[in-house]
Amino acid sequence: MRPTLRLRLTxxxxxxxxxxxxxxxxxxxxxVSESLHPVDELREGSTLTLADGSTRDALTWQADMVAQAxxxxxxxxxxxxxxxxxxxxxxxxxxxxxxxRPLHSVTxxxxxxxxxxxxxxxxxxxxxxxxxxxxxTFDAMLDRLAAAFESQKRFVANASxxxxxxxAVMRTEIDVTLSDxxxxxxxxxxxxKVVRNASERANGLVDALLVLARSEAQSGRxxxxxxPADLATSVYNALSAVRVEADRMKLEVTTDLEPAPVVGDPxxxxxxxxxxxxxxxxxxxxLGRLWLRTxxxxxxxxLIVGNTGYEVEPADVPGLFEPFRRGGWERTGSxxxxxGLSIVRAVCDAHGGTVSAVAQEGGGLEVTxxxxxxxTTPVVAATATVPRPGR
Numbered sequence: 001m002r003p004t005l006r007l008r009l010t011x012x013x014x015x016x017x018x019x020x021x022x023x024x025x026x027x028x029x030x031x032v033s034e035s036l037h038p039v040d041e042l043r044e045g046s047t048l049t050l051a052d053g054s055t056r057d058a059l060t061w062q063a064d065m066v067a068q069a070x071x072x073x074x075x076x077x078x079x080x081x082x083x084x085x086x087x088x089x090x091x092x093x094x095x096x097x098x099x100x101r102p103l104h105s106v107t108x109x110x111x112x113x114x115x116x117x118x119x120x121x122x123x124x125x126x127x128x129x130x131x132x133x134x135x136x137t138f139d140a141m142l143d144r145l146a147a148a149f150e151s152q153k154r155f156v157a158n159a160s161x162x163x164x165x166x167x168a169v170m171r172t173e174i175d176v177t178l179s180d181x182x183x184x185x186x187x188x189x190x191x192x193k194v195v196r197n198a199s200e201r202a203n204g205l206v207d208a209l210l211v212l213a214r215s216e217a218q219s220g221r222x223x224x225x226x227x228p229a230d231l232a233t234s235v236y237n238a239l240s241a242v243r244v245e246a247d248r249m250k251l252e253v254t255t256d257l258e259p260a261p262v263v264g265d266p267x268x269x270x271x272x273x274x275x276x277x278x279x280x281x282x283x284x285x286x287l288g289r290l291w292l293r294t295x296x297x298x299x300x301x302x303l304i305v306g307n308t309g310y311e312v313e314p315a316d317v318p319g320l321f322e323p324f325r326r327g328g329w330e331r332t333g334s335x336x337x338x339x340g341l342s343i344v345r346a347v348c349d350a351h352g353g354t355v356s357a358v359a360q361e362g363g364g365l366e367v368t369x370x371x372x373x374x375x376t377t378p379v380v381a382a383t384a385t386v387p388r389p390g391r
Contacts, residue, residue, distance in 0.1 A: 010096055014092060021085065022078075025081060100131075102135050103134070106135065121139045122138060151322070163206075170198045174191065205339075208340075223264060223265055225265045227264075228374055229263070229266045231262055235294060237270065245281055246281055251284060252287075253289075256291075256292070256293040264350075264371070265350070268350065272369065278340065285363075289308045289364075299376045303368070306360065308364040312359040312360075312363070317357050320341050321355070353369060
């Protein structure tokens with residue numbers, strides 16, 4: 001028999017029960033041996049007349065009586081102890097099996113689990129004890145796994161769709177142009193421009209997917225690079241890169257960029273600020289507003305990016321941080337792949353921070369990024385040593 005938890009619990013209960021019973025029998029034997037001395041006060045040589053008329057020495061009769069009582073006590077006590085031990089061990093085995101039955105359910109459910117059976121749950125309905133807590137925890141873990149698998153399926157399907165669209169455009173343009181025997185140089189130039197635009201869109205999507213994968217791989221503050229950086233500098237550089245687009249839309253840009261020192265990967269932090277500002281411009285409207293603010297206090301560094309624009313339902317805000325989600329614009333042919341805010345969330349996770357968004361009255365969104373300040377985060381200088389030959 002393998003040493004299962006049920007068997008170990010049964011043996012432990014049996015050992016405790018039999019040990020306690022043996023101690024009680026021994027204690028009773030000692031008490032009886034000490035208490036059966038009725039003739040200790042008689043003179044030596046005193047005799048007793050028994051019921052059958054025989055006469056015996058008092059001390060000899062007392063010794064025989066104590067020996068007989070002790071022998072009967074030990075025989076009867078240990079016989080009862082064996083019976084009680086057998087019944088107790090059997091009862092402990094049954095009780096342990098009943099108490100551990102939910103664990104068997106957990107094991108069987110885990111063995112049956114697969115990608116297609118993640119809907120199964122234990123749904124324990126017994127006493128509210130440690131086993132019930134384990135069953136609830138296991139069910140909660142299955143809920144998270146099911147949500148993660150479903151999110152992964154959606155991600156793969158959306159990524160495939162997003163990549164297939166520019167590839168289909170390129171193939172269609174090439175096939176149509178090549179099938180036209182009368183196509184001239186101008187037609188080929190037009191086809192080349194369409195193919196170039198589609199390839200740029202596909203390349204941008206692949207780059208965004210790589211950044212997202214890189215950021216999520218470094219979540220939990222396992223950053224490969226941890227060097228001093230400043231969010232205010234990242235915001236300034238990102239704003240300079242989109243200044244032409246902001247001027248074209250005649251946006252009113254307000255900045256309040258205080259020093260915001262952090263420790264992390266500068267390239268990821270630049271992408272974080274760039275994505276937020278690009279989204280704030282892309283989903284704004286003509287003559288709208290854009291406000292940017294950085295600050296550092298109480299061991300935290302904040303970046304706030306807000307914009308006017310389309311109305312966003314408050315219930316839809318959390319979903320905007322999922323990949324390929326564009327809020328109310330995802331079916332209107334808007335630009336972008338829908339990975340901007342998901343990259344922001346992944347970068348925040350990698351740096352041990354948080355990100356939140358609030359829908360603005362009248363339209364628009366205000367996103368707040370909170371990261372640990374530089375004075376609370378150690379700098380990790382990654383070094384690599386190449387051994388020399390012969391060492």
